[in-house]
Amino acid sequence: MSSNAPVIAAVDGSEHSLVALQWARGAALRHGAELLIAHVLPDHAQLYAGRRASLHDARQPDEFADPVGDWVRGVLGAGPALPEGVRYESLEGSVPEALRVIGSGALMLVMGSRGRGGFASLLLGSSSRAVASTAPCPVVVVPHAERHAAAANAAANATTASEPSAGRVVLGLHAAETPDDVLSFAFAEAAVRGTTVQVVSAYTVPPAPALVIDRPFEVIPPEGLADEGDAVPAEREMLRSQTERLAPLRTRYPDVPVEQAAVPGDAAGRLVDASRSAALVVVGRHHPRRTAMSLQIGSVAHAVLHHAHGPVAIVPTLKDDV
Template sequence: MSHAVVVGVDGSAQSAAAAEWAAYQAHRSGQALRMVHAGGAEPTLSAEPVDRAQSLPRLVLELRDHLADVLPGLEISCEHVPGHPAYALVAAGDRDGLLVLGSRGLGGLAGLLVGSVAQRAAAHAACPVVLVRADTDGGGVESGVVVGVDSARPGTEVLAFAFEQAAERGAKLRVLESRNLPTGRYVTEAPVDPPEITEGLAAGALVRLQDALAPWRKKFPEVRVEAEVTAWPAGRALVEASRSASLVVVGRRTPRIRPAVPGLGAVAHTVLHHTHSPVAVVPHD
């Protein structure tokens, strides 16, 4: 459980969408919203106390006031934090437990949706990082949560985050697993030749996935869960699922030996750059 929802703000349309998403997330979970404007040098030393809000751009302060009007019961703080934006935001998120950032949002499969700061933060943070597009409606109609898993190594942190999000939203959770099956279609559709092999592989994969989800269904009995096994590549399946989702959750494996340059992994990278909905990147062992 995080102490607050941290959102990076810089006055852009992307960060405004991220702030709105973060505000509703904080409101749903009963947490505070911490707006952080990152970058620049340390403030000049002075005998007088420093008011960090004085160094914030006007658009950021207007956004804070707007969110306070929309969600009057929400506790909101707003501050400037010096240093490299990505690392300053990661430090803020790691302290409080959840970081929300805006993505660049060029749209379409040909465009890259994630800027360098957001991508670096998602690759480095020890906490979940949610990336939000500029055209996202943070308080819009709830359309469910999607999570990608591997039933052999489901990732406790990833499933915990996905189930918690679905429970807080009162939404359905769609769990997708990609398997190398002899069909290019979802295995829940009509089987292809040879039907016996396809059906056997599909049934076995779905049973393993259901077994992996059983403890989580018991822990979150209020969450409606839809488990699916697909023959599509994981990244493609999750991108397609994002068309009708309010949030897509993907994992980022944390190596035992910290690499010099942390990476997101192929699936997370694909989803981040081509998604149609906000994406949560959750680090796990």
């Protein structure tokens, strides 16, 4: 990713996109990146522009009024510190396609979980789901029902990029198959936040009457993986696989603390639970056995997007494995 890649905030004038805008502002400050605020014009504005261009009517205004642009400028003007570079762009086309195009080369694209057209009962709007499934860059979806407002407000009101944010970065990891892009994104986020990466992996266990499905997962440091430990064999093997896979990231980010957790059964459920106190949950976009160009989002990413209590980053595979 280019060192001058922007953080993009997708807005539509709704309260949900205001939360996303503030989250994106904080991310741009932390990364020292430009903030690009993008709004896809509604259909009637796009029709007006097309009609004016076809009729060449000089009596009509050059541009259709864009109240969202005025709203954004008002919000940013009254808010806390801004990144050094801030741009606003009005886009045409469908929301997923317009954001897919502008997202090429972005550090991340941040959007709310629902827009103006969403029903209150929906956890994830159709546009958010489509963008998370197709954008060429990591997509951070900020939920409309933020359950840890204090942590979110602390991050939004930070005045310098060096101020740490509350909570860990939680990484959902399939040790054998999660692409490197996903791990790199999680560690980079933890580094700029000055926080810990908590790595969560699930292992399969045979059903047994004595198995307590909902036992809380244990966080085990690498030094606790001696042969005489008490972990069940499947858990110990998972932790060893994690340790091996994380070694290059530990070398690249020596100052980022790492916690490892292996849990039985349902990875998505554990990640949703962890999202209650996390600054960010990071998962890969695709099912591990699908190609990078697949448009079907993986089951874990799908479940976490729909049920997480905090921001979720869906990270695509930038290239197919060879």
